[in-house]
Amino acid sequence: MNNRRTWLKQTGLAMVGVGIMPLENFAIPKSENIIEDKNDLTLIRLQSNENPYGPSxxxxxxxxxxxxxxxxxxxxxxxxxxxxxxxxxxxxxxxxxxxxxxxxxxxxxxxxxxxxxxxxxxxxxxxxxxxxxxxxxxxxxxxxxxxxxxxxxxxxxxxxxxxxxxxxxxxxxxxxxxxxxxxxxxxxxxxxxxxxxxxxxxxxxxxxxxxxxxxxxxxxxxxxxxxxxxxxxxxxxxxxxxxxxxxxxxxxxxxxxxxxxxxxxxxxxxxxxxxxxxDDKFVTDTIALNAAAREYTIEQLQKLNIPCIASHTNFVYFSLENYNKDFFNQLTENNILGTKIYEEQGKWSRITIGTLKEMKQFIKALE
Ligand SMILES: Cc1ncc(COP(=O)(O)O)c(C=O)c1O
Incomplete structure (x- = not known):
């Protein structure tokens, strides 16, 4: 398994080198959860700020x-x-x-x-x-x-x-x-x-x-x-x-x-x-569904003593400074794809707002 991970990381870095893979996927391996099969349909993808409701x-x-x-x-x-x-x-x-x-x-x-x-x-x-x-x-x-x-x-x-x-x-x-x-x-x-x-x-x-x-x-x-x-x-x-x-x-x-x-x-x-x-309806539905799932996520993160920045988007930025479990390990074990630590000081990370069901699974994974 470790060999496969190493191989995946090396392959990934080679692909970044030739511009095929987004750098974000491989940016800070140490503080990032690595999930092996990205085509796994059960994977909860909260990494790249995609819209889970579409295409329309x-x-x-x-x-x-x-x-x-x-x-x-x-x-x-x-x-x-x-x-x-x-x-x-x-x-x-x-x-x-x-x-x-x-x-x-x-x-x-x-x-x-x-x-x-x-x-x-x-x-x-x-x-x-x-x-x-x-x-x-x-x-x-x-x-x-x-x-x-x-x-x-x-x-x-x-x-x-x-x-x-x-x-x-x-x-x-x-x-x-x-x-x-x-x-x-x-x-x-x-x-x-x-x-x-x-x-x-x-x-x-x-x-x-x-x-x-x-x-x-x-x-x-x-x-x-x-x-x-x-x-x-x-x-x-x-x-x-x-x-x-x-x-x-x-x-x-x-x-x-x-x-x-x-x-x-x-x-x-x-x-x-x-x-x-x-498709105006798709847009207004996305905005409403995203806002509800975002509100839930921020509320729950704050209950877990994880401070968040108020968000105007389909992702939330939060500090893991007070969180005493291994955040990325918790995600990996629950088949959730997150991203990385963006700022070491304050341990700031980001999560994409998926569907409400996905965000409930995300919060459960952190509890
Ligand atoms: C701020 C910002 N600009 C641009 C992009 C690039 O998006 P795309 O190339 O899919 O249009 C992204 C993707 O995440 C983004 O977050």
């Missing part, structure tokens, strides 16, 4: 219906998807660039900003796997600590901008902490920061809140890029669809870094995404 019925029907046209390229369907996204955000298709997941877009932005040498500014701790691309392309990373209440420290980030800063990344709400900056706070920040550099706002989890997207700002501001994904609220993580919203000139520059603009989306994924955009 409309999306599934559209995807299966379009399977049989997968033998053809279908640029028209991609154009339709871009049009629909543009309408949703009151923009035009020239403001939109599609990627195979927002990860592709994040990588493109990293490359775009690395065309000249300099640095990038990012919170410590945030969703930063994609910054490897920027660092490999020559940007130096400047990490700005979160505020005491685990928010992006916008004032400190603004102050940290130097003449050769090429990018500031704001994940809002922030992963892994689940905290949010208000649009007023962000607006003030963006107005100042984009006078000097490019600002990338990642709205992967914004749809779990009632705060609107900042999409309207990209009409005028060439130095603002907003990235969104179908992986979370629309439950299409495995379909790999994300997109950038930016000024048409910026979209043009970004698209030149793709092998063929917008072309990494399959027909089946595009059909699923188009149908998802029509």
């Amino acid at each position: 019925t409309l999306a599934k029907n559209a995807m299966s219906k379009n399977l049989n046209i997968s033998n053809r390229y279908n640029w028209e369907m991609l154009e339709e998807l871009m049009e629909k996204i543009a309408v949703k955000h009151n923009l035009t298709a020239q403001n939109i660039l599609l990627g195979a997941g927002s990860s592709e877009i994040l990588n493109l932005v990293a490359l775009y900003c690395s065309k000249k040498t300099g640095n990038l500014i990012i919170a410590e701790t945030t969703f930063d796997y994609w910054t490897v691309t920027a660092e490999n392309a020559g940007l130096k990373k400047i990490a700005i600590p979160l505020t005491a209440d685990k928010k992006n420290d916008l004032a400190a980030m603004l102050k940290a901008i130097e003449t050769d800063t090429k990018l500031v990344y704001i994940c809002n709400p922030n992963n892994p902490t689940g905290t949010i900056c208000s649009n007023k706070e962000l607006l003030d920040f963006i107005n100042e920061a984009t006078k000097k550099t490019t600002v990338l706002v990642d709205e992967a989890y914004l749809d779990f809140t009632n705060q609107p997207s900042l999409s309207n700002l990209v009409k005028e501001n060439k130095n603002l890029i907003i990235v969104k994904t179908f992986s979370k609220i629309y439950a299409l993580a495995g379909s790999r669809i994300g997109y950038a919203m930016a000024h048409p000139d910026t979209i043009m520059e970004l698209s030149q870094l793709q092998f063929s603009p917008n072309a990494s989306i399959s027909v089946v994924s595009a059909a699923g995404a188009i149908a998802s955009l029509k």
